[in-house]
Amino acid sequence: MPKSGRQPQRRLDRARPPALDVGMAAATLIQEIPNESxxxxxxxxxxxxxxxxxxLPGDAEYAAILAVEEIVNNTIKYGCRDGRRARIRLxxxxxEDGLELVLEDDAIPFNPLRDAPEPEALHGGAPTKAGGLGIxxxxxxxxEAAYEAKNGGNRLLLRKSLARKNx
Amino acid sequence: MEIKxxxxxxxxxxxxxxxxxxxxxxxxxxxxxxxVGNAKKLCINLAEVSYIGSAxxxxxxxxxxxxxxxxxKLVCCSLQPEVKRIFEIAxxxxxxxxxDTQDEAIAALQG
Numbered sequence: 001m002p003k004s005g006r007q008p009q010r011r012l013d014r015a016r017p018p019a020l021d022v023g024m025a026a027a028t029l030i031q032e033i034p035n036e037s038x039x040x041x042x043x044x045x046x047x048x049x050x051x052x053x054x055x056l057p058g059d060a061e062y063a064a065i066l067a068v069e070e071i072v073n074n075t076i077k078y079g080c081r082d083g084r085r086a087r088i089r090l091x092x093x094x095x096e097d098g099l100e101l102v103l104e105d106d107a108i109p110f111n112p113l114r115d116a117p118e119p120e121a122l123h124g125g126a127p128t129k130a131g132g133l134g135i136x137x138x139x140x141x142x143x144e145a146a147y148e149a150k151n152g153g154n155r156l157l158l159r160k161s162l163a164r165k166n167x
Numbered sequence: 168m169e170i171k172x173x174x175x176x177x178x179x180x181x182x183x184x185x186x187x188x189x190x191x192x193x194x195x196x197x198x199x200x201x202x203v204g205n206a207k208k209l210c211i212n213l214a215e216v217s218y219i220g221s222a223x224x225x226x227x228x229x230x231x232x233x234x235x236x237x238x239x240k241l242v243c244c245s246l247q248p249e250v251k252r253i254f255e256i257a258x259x260x261x262x263x264x265x266x267d268t269q270d271e272a273i274a275a276l277q278g
Contacts, residue, residue, distance in 0.1 A: 041190050062218065062249045069220040073189055119257070133257060134221035140256045 026095040027054055035076045035086040035107065044068055047092060054094050056162065063141035063160050064092060064099060070134030071103050071112070071156060079107030079154070086153075098143075098161045106153035113139070113147045113156075170198045178276050179206035180269070184215030187223030195223060199230045207239035208276040212269050214245035224257055244272035 029050040033039035047068050051061035072088055080086050086107040093100045112135045119132035139145055144159040168185035179202050187195060202209055211227065213219075231241035244266040246254060254265055266272040 037189065041188055044188055058249055059252070062253075065218060066220050066253075069189060069222070073220075073222065133224065137221055137253065137256055 026093055028094075029092040030090070032087055032089045033072075035080045035084075035088060035105075037073075037076060040069070040072050040076060043072065043090065047090075050092065051094075056094060056099065059141075060094075060099055060160055060162055063138075064101060066141060067101055067138045067158055068103075070138050074110075074112065074134065075103075075105050075107045075154075079105065079110060082108065084108075094162075096162070098159055101156075101158040103156045103158075104150065104153065106151065109149045109152065109154055111147045111149070111154075113145055168194055170195070172202065175273055176277070177206075178208040178210055178273055180210045180212060180273075182212040182215065186217055187219040189220065189222040192220075192222035192226050195226045196229075199226065203230045203233045207234070207237070209234060209239065209241045210269065210272045210276060211241065211243045212245050212272075213243055213247070213250055214269075216250055217247055219250055219253060221257075224253070240276060242266060242272045242275055244269045 027050075029046065031043055031046055033043050044065050047065050048061065051064055056064070068090060072090075075086065075088055084107065086105050088103065088105040088107075091102040091104075116135040117132040119136045138158065142158045142160050144157075146157045148155050168183065168187055168191035171182045171184075173180045173182070181199070181202055183195070185191065209230070227241070227243070234241045242264045243254070245268060246265060251265070264272075264275060266275060
């Protein structure tokens with residue numbers, strides 16, 4: 001169903017230098033969305049399509065989509081709880097060796113790598129609050145994560161190495 | 168995302184298909200509510216689910232907890248490899264049992 005005015009602008013830029021500095025041709029997906037749940041669903045679909053175009057292994061595609069769900073969902077739910085209108089920017093770069101996601105926003109500063117609660121589900125008890133599981137999954141699926149507060153907002157870098165079938 | 172329900176004896180079976188993103192997780196909560204309210208034994212077949220994130224996992228978790236509170240039990244079966252990995256990382260394989268096949272899941276609920 002078309003959502004006029006909400007579709008994120010999609011840009012494929014194959015001329016960019018490789019983000020992971022491995023000297024291979026890279027492809028990059030750049031998207032910017034408002035802090036709206038519908039826009040997140042569209043963004044996840046764009047990431048899925050991009051990963052399939054790049055023929056990424058299933059685990060890498062899953063990790064990229066899940067990272068976008070968890071991080072952006074948290075930004076929408078908690079990072080804008082003061083009613084602000086935020087912009088969320090994704091840059092996803094892939095090449096032969098790995099993928100790199102950079103998520104930037106102008107939401108309330110929050111370092112999920114340091115301050116997200118530990119997920120209760122891991123302990124087998126009844127969860128009393130929802131937080132923590134998403135960022136825990138992201139960290140588990142990614143090989144590298146780094147956060148910095150930037151321009152009054154947030155910048156999160158995530159990297160995952162690729163194990164291609166034929167390498 | 169779609170859910171097809173069926174039953175085998177006193178066991179309700181919910182076969183989910185599609186991708187469980189945050190939007191689908193809201194639908195999942197609504198769709199599971201009557202099953203959790205009426206059934207004691209619920210088998211969730213995830214054979215046709217290629218993606219689930221924490222929003223969807225939480226709905227399954229809460230459904231399982233609600234069933235357990237009423238003396239019931241929820242099990243999941245037929246997980247695709249990537250979904251299975253997420254379940255393992257999330258710790259779902261500890262409090263809620265997962266099975267490779269629906270037959271094994273049904274047998275466990277009957278036992």
